[in-house]
Amino acid sequence: MAFHVGCTLILTPDSFRSEPHRMQKAIEEFRPTIAQFTSIVFEMLPSPDSLLSATTSLRILLIGGSHFPLEFINSIRSSDNGTRVFNVYGVTEVSCWATCYEVEIGCSEVLIGDPIDGTTLEIDSDGQLILGGPRQCYVNGQKAEKHETGDRIERRAERGLKITGRMDRLVKHKGIRVCLDHLTEISIREHPLTYFIHFKNRNLIQFISGPTTSNDFPYTKTIELNQNSSVLVTVIRVPELPINTSGKIDENELKKICDQYFGSNGIRELKKLIEKKMNIRLEEVMDKSFVSIGINSLLAAELSIHFGKQQDEVMRKMLDDQITIRQILNSFDDFQEKETRKKSNDMIEIVQKRQPKMKWAVDLHKCIDGNMLIIRDTMLVCASHSGIIVAVNPKTGDCLWRTNCGVRFECTPILVNEEIVIGCKGRGLCFLNSKSGELLSIQEYEEGFGIRSECAFDEEFIYFTTENGYFHAVDPKNRRSVFRESIEKRGGGTSVGPLVFSDNSIFATTTSGCLVKIIKRPTFHISFTKQFGPIFSKPLILDGNSLLITSVHGVLTIVNAENGKSKDTISLDNENCFCSPMAINEHLLVATQSGKCVLLNTVPKLQISKVFQFDLPGISFVKPLKLIGSYKNSHELLMMSKNGWILFAHLRNLNQFENVTAYPISNKEVFTSPEIIENENERIVLIAGRDDYLRAFYF
Structure with missing residues (x-):
């Protein structure tokens, strides 16, 4: 069409379907006048309202390929928007679109509209739409006169035809005929991004797209179909609905998610769900019955889904107070084998999830290596x-x-x-200027x-080390250096900034391994210089008189902050360290370049307590771990891997990692630390990387 009428055609890569921020950026850059989307891709754009605003470049917006998102369109469409919006319908066999229907502002119902020239519409005895006419493609060398669409149609009096669902989306569930698309219509007001599947012809599963947390578990609810019948549905929340190459929901990916929750790999999810529902520690009640801990018939129906084909039998056992929880869990064919393997293997299992839903993104045009402020x-x-x-x-x-x-x-x-x-x-x-962004000056030293x-600031002076190994103290009032001293005779710089100590002294390091203490009273001067192996991480303050120095080669040294003398040292054999350890009480947790976490005691001396290795290929830690929160004997941690994966985990009793989940964030390396913003109802994780983008994700 673009060539026929003399337009410029903008083709976006397939990857843009799963990276909606790039699609949005292309729209903002090229400002097209006509655009075509599937509904799911349009709804996932970071700012779809900008396309239906008063200032949009779009004259025509075509949406097709799946259910038209009427309520969503009405909610974001400006009253003074001039874009003509069309619901387009068709199948590949009739050369793309067969009908179109204009959706005007305030429209209450979307029909398939009028046939395009060369197309005819018929309805067979089963209520299926049949497309006829000369606009047919050759399939296997033959051109059909008519094509069965597989879509069920209802007549809306004189107004036209409306699709009510797919023929193959009409399922029989426990004796009741259920249209999965009808379930979507019922639920779409509460959850605009939702999709239903009939998993293994046994369970109705509703997927909801939106912000997720590590505590999200499947839950069950009842949906009324009419006055006489209702169905039990299991709800799974996902960061975003997976999209296939056609821009539609990828049911195969949804089935894989179901396999994770309800198949033989779902034992961990089941155990977590039981603990959350009943507020118990499962290990403490394994020899009790489900009935004794408060399981009723509704909860039994929800939990038994995890047992697949054994669901009905297991549900009956759950409601038998003579059968223990341990006996029922052993109904998994490989449960005992998994438990045995878990005890004998130090590898920590990780639940890999899809990339979370993005809240916003900002393009900085080149790599981002510095942390956010x-x-x-x-x-x-x-x-x-x-x-x-x-x-x-x-x-x-x-x-x-x-x-x-x-x-x-x-x-x-x-x-x-x-x-x-x-x-x-x-x-x-x-x-x-922090308020306006005005560049006030660039000072060369x-x-x-x-x-x-990074620089350091102690409310009086700015401290930094230059690329040629000079330490400076600068007066922020006039931006002039008041102290300049070489701290690296070989001219090397540093990858980490100075550290202001509790007594107002300053510690600076260099990549070659120098540790320097600078005293600023009565006048600036160097107190001592010590040499270690190469240093790429900031010193860690342990107490009022101790610093921990971590060298790249995995040597940790506690030094006296007063005189620089070594108090204790330990080597992590064959482990490289590019980030500072995390101090937890009298322990240190060290993240290594090889993707391990090493737990050390500091009292009475430095000693390795345990080494944790994660079952996720390619992970590498070059930024410090973050402590998100502590709850009794459990610490929630955030870990950023250099290869673009972000991990959330709970460290229980300082000897066991639990609930470790990993999310792919970037397809390029990340050398920055993530930041977390927590509101009342959502957790936002901010990440910047070498793919040029600063992003915010829902977690």
Whole structure:
């Protein structure tokens, strides 16, 4: 059509279907006048309302391929929007679209509309729509006169025809005929992004797309079909509904998710579900019956789904107070084998999930290597190699300001009074107004050498180390250096910034392994210099008189902060460390480049307590672990792997990882630490990586 009328045709890669932010970016960049989407792809765009606003470039929007999202369109469409929106219907065998129907503002019902020239519409005795006419494709070398669509149709008096569902989506469930598309219509007001399947001809499963947490479990509910019948449905929440290459829901992927929950691999989900529902520790009641812990017939129906073909038999056993929980769990053919293997294998199993739903994304045009700066949960500042530095509202993604400084940023910005200060490669420090983003100045301190690591600020001076190994203290009032001293005679810089200690002294390290203490009273001077192996992580403050230094080669050393003397040291054989350990009480948790977590005691001396290895190929930790929260004897952790996977886990009693889930976030390397914003009803994780994007995901 584009060539026929002389338009420019914009073709987007298939990958854009699963990366809607890229689709949105292409629309904003090229500003098309005609666009065509499947409904599921359109609903997943980060800002679909912008396409139906008063200022949109779109004159015509075509939506087809699946159920038309009428309520969603009406909710985002501006009253002064001039875009003509059409529901288009058709199948491949009739050369794409066969009918079209214009959806006007305030429309209450969507029909399939009028046939396009060359197409005829018929309805057979089963209520199936038949497409006829000369617009037919050759299939297997033959051109049919008519084509069965597989879609069920109802007449709406004189208004036209409406699709009520697919012939193959009409299933028989426990003696009741159920149309899966009818279930979607019933549920779509409560959950706009929803889809039903009949799993293994036994269970009705509803998938809901939206923010997920590590505590989300399947649950059951009853849906009334009419006054006389209802069905029990299991609801599974997913970050986003999977899409196939045609832009439609991928049922095969949904079935894989069901296999994870209800197949032979679902024992962990079942155990977690029981513990959540009954508020118990399952290990403590294994020799009791389900009845004794409060399981009723409705809960038994919900839990027995996990046993597949054995569901009916297991449900009866669950309601028998003479049969123990252990006996019923052993109904899994491989349950005992799994339990035995789990005890003998130190490998920690990980539940891999799909990429979570994205809330917003900002393109910084080149790699992001520096961490984000969060200011009072209302401003996030981030910079990239492109020289662009942005400030956004982390909760909404709204851009507060955006400045191109014409330099290369590789480090984290800091807040100094009312200014953003960040080092840049080959130049010096950039000073920007934190409210407007105005570039106030670029100050050079070493000609030809810049700053590639984060600065530090103690409310009096700004501290940093330059690429040629000089430590500086700068007065933020006039931006002049008040102290300059070489701390690396070989001229090497540092990958981590200085550390302000509790006594107002400053510690600086270099990549070659130097640790330097600087005293600023009565005048600036170097107190001591110590040499270690290469250092790529910031020193860790253990107490008022101790620092932990971690070298790349896996050597951990506790030093006296007063004089630099070594108190204790230990080597993690064959493990490289690029990030600072996490201190938990009198223990250290060290994340290694090989993807392991090493637990050490610090009292009475440094000693390896346990080594944890995760069953996820290719993971590598180069950024510190984050402690999200502590609950009695359990610590919730966030771990960012360099290969783009983010992991959530619970460390119980400092000796066991539980509920470890992993999500793919980026297809490129990530060298930054994620940040978390928690609202009353949602958790947002902010991540920046080497794919040029700063993103927010629902968790």
